[in-house]
Amino acid sequence: MKLTFGDDVEAFRQEFLAWLADNRPTAEEMAADPAVSSAHVPEWASRWTRRLFDAGWLVPGWPPERGGRNAGPVEVLVYLEALSRAGVPRTTNPQGLGIVAPSILDYGTDAQIKDYALAVLHGEKAACLGMSEPGAGSDLASLSTRAVLDGDQFVINGQKVWTSGANYADFCFLFCRTDPDAPKHKGISVILVDMNTPGITVRPLAEIVKPEHPDLNEVFFSDVVVPRENLVGKMNDGWAMANGSLAHERGMVWLNFVMHMEQDVASLLAQAPAALARMEAPERAVVADGLVESIIDATAARCLGYRGFAKLVRGGSAPEQALMKAFCSEAQRRITLRSAEMSADHTVDIGVTPASDPTWIERYFTSYGGTISAGSSEIQRNIIAEKVLGLPR
Numbered sequence: 410m411k412l413t414f415g416d417d418v419e420a421f422r423q424e425f426l427a428w429l430a431d432n433r434p435t436a437e438e439m440a441a442d443p444a445v446s447s448a449h450v451p452e453w454a455s456r457w458t459r460r461l462f463d464a465g466w467l468v469p470g471w472p473p474e475r476g477g478r479n480a481g482p483v484e485v486l487v488y489l490e491a492l493s494r495a496g497v498p499r500t501t502n503p504q505g506l507g508i509v510a511p512s513i514l515d516y517g518t519d520a521q522i523k524d525y526a527l528a529v530l531h532g533e534k535a536a537c538l539g540m541s542e543p544g545a546g547s548d549l550a551s552l553s554t555r556a557v558l559d560g561d562q563f564v565i566n567g568q569k570v571w572t573s574g575a576n577y578a579d580f581c582f583l584f585c586r587t588d589p590d591a592p593k594h595k596g597i598s599v600i601l602v603d604m605n606t607p608g609i610t611v612r613p614l615a616e617i618v619k620p621e622h623p624d625l626n627e628v629f630f631s632d633v634v635v636p637r638e639n640l641v642g643k644m645n646d647g648w649a650m651a652n653g654s655l656a657h658e659r660g661m662v663w664l665n666f667v668m669h670m671e672q673d674v675a676s677l678l679a680q681a682p683a684a685l686a687r688m689e690a691p692e693r694a695v696v697a698d699g700l701v702e703s704i705i706d707a708t709a710a711r712c713l714g715y716r717g718f719a720k721l722v723r724g725g726s727a728p729e730q731a732l733m734k735a736f737c738s739e740a741q742r743r744i745t746l747r748s749a750e751m752s753a754d755h756t757v758d759i760g761v762t763p764a765s766d767p768t769w770i771e772r773y774f775t776s777y778g779g780t781i782s783a784g785s786s787e788i789q790r791n792i793i794a795e796k797v798l799g800l801p802r
C-alpha cells in the first residue's frame with residue numbers, strides 16, 4: 410500500500426503553500442477581529458475571501474469560469490490540509506461557501522448568481538440556510554413556512570429555527586412551502602430573502618457555550634414581501650436542491666473532522682506527561698486508556714476517510730460518507746472529553762470538572778452539535794443500515 414502523493418500533486422501543494430505564505434491573513438489580524446458567528450465576515454475575512462477567489466484558490470475544484478482551477482479531488486484534499494495546518498480558515502461563512510453559493514450557481518438566474526452567489530464568493534455578503542423548523546428537522550419535507558405568490562411577489566409567513574448565523578447574515582436561502590396541496594416533497598421552493606426585509610425577526614437562542622456570541626437563531630417571518638425574481642430554480646422544485654446542491658463538498662467534510670481530531674490528539678499528547686504525573690494510579694490508568702482511545706479514533710477516522718475518498722476518486726459512490734459523519738462527530742466528542750479530563754486535577758462522573766481547562770469544556774459541549782447538525786447520528790445510522798448494509802427499512 411502506498412500512501413504518498415505523486416510529484417504533480419506535491420508540485421500543486423508547493424504552489425499553494427508559496428501563495429499562502431505571501432497572501433494569508435496574519436494571526437494578529439485574525440485574533441484582533443475574530444469571526445463571532447458562522448455568517449460574520451470581519452474585514453480581513455472579506456479581503457481574504459476575495460484574494461482566494463481572484464487567485465483561483467477559494468474553490469480550486471471548480472472550473473475557472475466559476476473561480477476555480479479544475480483541480481482534481483486529490484489536489485483539493487492537499488489544499489484543504491495545507492490550509493488547516495496553517496491555521497487559516499477558508500471562509501468565515503461556511504454555509505454560504507459550501508452550500509448556498511454552489512446551489513445558486515447550479516440553479517439560479519444570471520442576476521442571482523451576480524448578486525448573491527458571487528457576492529458570497531467575493532466576501533461581500535454572507536448567507537444563512539433556512540431549512541429547519543420546529544416541526545421539520547430530520548424530516549425537512551414537513552416544513553410549513555408558507556410563501557404565497559401574489560402578483561409579482563411572494564408573501565412569506567412562518568418560522569425557522571437553528572438558523573446558524575442568521576443574526577449576521579445578509580440573506581437567507583429559504584425553503585418554503587409554495588403548494589400546500591401537493592405531496593409534501595413536491596410543494597417546496599427556495600427563495601432568496603434579504604435579511605433586512607421588513608417583517609423578519611431574528612431571535613438568537615441562548616447557548617451554553619459563549620452566551621455572549623450565540624450562533625443559532627429562531628427566525629420569524631410575518632408577511633415578508635419578496636420579489637418573484639428571488640425564486641431559485643423552478644417553482645415547487647426545492648426538494649431537488651435539498652438533495653442535489655446540499656451534497657456539494659459533502660465528499661470532503663470528513664477531512665475537516667479528521668484534521669481537527671489529529672490536532673486535538675497532538676495537543677493531548679503534549680499535555681499527557683505532566684497531567685498523568687499528577688494523577689493517582691487508578692485514575693491515571695483510566696485517563697491513559699482514554700488517550701490511547703483518542704489516538705485510535707483519529708487514526709481510524711483518517712483510514713476510513715481515505716477509503717471512502719479513494720472510492721469517490723475512482724468514480725464510485727461512497728455511502729461511507731454517512732459512516733464518517735457519525736463516527737467522526739462522535740469521536741470528536743470523545744476526544745474533547747479526554748482533553749477536558751487531562752486538563753483537570755481530577756475527574757468525576759461525566760469526566761469534566763470545573764477545574765478543567767475552559768477551552769476544552771467549551772469544545773466538549775460544542776461537539777454535541779456536530780452529532781446533530783447536517784443529519785443527526787441516528788439519521789446517519791439509518792442511511793448506513795439501508796444504503797451500506799442493505800438492510801430492509
Ligand SMILES: Cc1cc2nc3c(=O)[nH]c(=O)nc-3n(C[C@H](O)[C@H](O)[C@H](O)COP(=O)(O)OP(=O)(O)OC[C@H]3O[C@@H](n4cnc5c(N)ncnc54)[C@H](O)[C@@H]3O)c2cc1C
Nearest residue numbers: 538539540541546547571572573778781782783785787788
Ligand atoms: C450546531 C447546529 C447548527 C445548525 N445549523 C442549521 C442551519 O444553519 N440551518 C438549518 O436549517 N438548520 C440547522 N440546524 C438544524 C439541524 O439541521 C437539525 O437540528 C437536525 O436536522 C435535526 O432536526 P431536529 O433538531 O428538528 O430534531 P428531530 O428531527 O426532531 O429529531 C429529534 C431526535 O429524533 C431522532 N430522529 C428523528 N427522526 C428519526 C428517524 N427517522 N430515525 C431515528 N431517529 C430519528 C433524531 O436523530 C434526534 O435524536 C443546526 C443544528 C445544529 C445542532
